[in-house]
Amino acid sequence: MKSKTIKLDTIARVEGEGGLFVKIAGQQVTDVKLKIFEPPRFFEAFLRGRKCHELPDITARICGICPIAYQMSACQAIEDACGVQIGGPIRDLRRLIYCGEWIESHALHVYMLHAPDFLGYEDALAMAKDHGDAVRRGLRLKKTGNEIVRVLGGREIHPVNVRIGGFYKVPLKNELAALAEELKQACDDAMETVRWVSAFAYPEFHREYEFVALRHECEYPLNEGRIVSSLGLDIAVHEYDQNFVEEHLAHSNALHSRLSERGAYVVGPQARYNLNFDKLPPLAQQAARDAGLGPVCSNPFQSIVVRAVELVFACNEALRLIKSYEPPDPPAVSVEPHANTGYGCSEAPRGICYHRYRLDDRGVVMDARIVPPTAQNLKSIEGDLRQFVESHLGLQKDKLQWQCEQAVRNYDPCISCATHALRVRIDRE
């Protein structure tokens, strides 16, 4: 039997370091491994003993691409432990800075990391030679997202202004109003993005997935909600640990998550979209329909279109929040530490980001658990690769390899996030 191997030491255009290994014997894929060799950084271990007010700053460093996601989930978990709920304008401002991160991260992925696959370029800079307008549009969108984060947070990467209870300082009305002009342009750019990516050629590919995302009764999920799935899961955030487990596999410095009852699942833009299409504003729904998407999209190669639709949502949502903005006073509500366990979950650009902290009565962290989105998708990515390779064995090896990379990039994996740490587990007799 003829056997061959696709081996790629470093997958390019993803955040962090991973490799790909697919072994084929005859017509069968005998082994698929998404190799994660990004070194582990042990966050959960060194978070023990830190004060809870340090968590937004420290956990942000898990990921330079989505620091806000970690800050938001950490704040929510601590506030949950201390019995505080944040509403009104502080909640709106959190939603706004999160929109900024979505815009920046989605624009980065759509234009710089993913689109070159569909158009056959090694990277966005090479693509810029033939598609200069598109790349400039992508950079403009990315800049607008970054600008929101910068104005609200102080800087684009690891912003300094987020704290437990709210913000250190809130912007004046006119500081935010200055963003509105750019955002109007961004709304147009986002619509154009949907049109642009909807014309790409997508490999036909379908598998059965269980999609998992947050769901909120009156809005497209971002800050908070219940954790729901396409197969009927519907739980509160604090029930996460009873429903999801993580496995430690030899080839991966990231843990693989699965639903304890059913196994692999998918988080991220497609999961959010499929479970919350009815909560998208009409404009975004229409953009999706015009791009040929129904209310459910399960071809992972079309995730780039879904990401573009979410760009439309995030730009319009940011504009709405800015128009209705009234500065909160004070900028943060006071949060007194409680000896308790708190849970937080928010929608990072790549999917749900779950945090759990146990605090003592002085607010010192006794135990921490963080589950980033990419760890939750690893099982599905490997499943996709297996099926994709089996149904495309006729392709030439270099073409097959490229499409395998593309199949990985469908998930916008953030390997830095996924290896932020190994779960702290005490295995003692």
Next chain:
Amino acid sequence: MAQGKPRLAVWKFASCDGCQLSLLDCEDELLAVAGAVEIASFPEASRAVSKGPFDISLVEGSITTAHDEQRIHAIRRASRFLITIGACATAGGIQALRNFKDVKEFKSTVYARPDYIEALKKSTPITDHVFVDFELRGCPINKYQLIEVLSAFLHGRKPNTPPHAVCVECKLSGTVCVMVAQGIPCLGPVTQVGCGALCPRYCRGCYGCFGPKETPNTAALSAWWTGMGISDRDQMRAFRGFNAYAEPFRRESEAHEK
């Protein structure tokens, strides 16, 4: 530089990716930078990989595995100039907090399957392993400083990145001192500028992401903090942040460890 465009490579070790993202965050300058250099290897942005030698290597992240300990030497050999970017590469980063733990106990309590994981006892800066031509500080780095450093090396001049304290920048920007006026503990007096004195401008104390300034007097600052009623434990935590393993911060944090 050799004929043709200078060749730039970007390398990653243990890190959050944020500092190399700073390069892609130069939205207005990116296409110009790409025009001035040949981006010879930058896996986060491109599939295209070409072999060395490279004129400039930007290195992000700290050394935490035996494999990386070897890899950095290969990169050094292939690079005319090696520039480290960010707190991980210049000081070991937040993951250097492991350096203060008892590794034996750490291993027996932390891992689910320690046999699957290969990691060194310490997270160390690049300069502990190879000669570094220039260190750009920050967690994350400031993208304008990155462009300044690239431009300086491309033109054969010294980069203009001031080594003085954040306090100077507060004074220059007219920011009222948060420690004097509001009694908020601030690491500004011992921390190098580069961020634009961001935290005091956002009504909070500096938390030291650019690491120690030149000749920092951490003991004097600590005495001041003690007078403000900040406990030893909290002082230890403050110095044990993103630049915990930078020598002056490490020493000061250890002085408060009881």
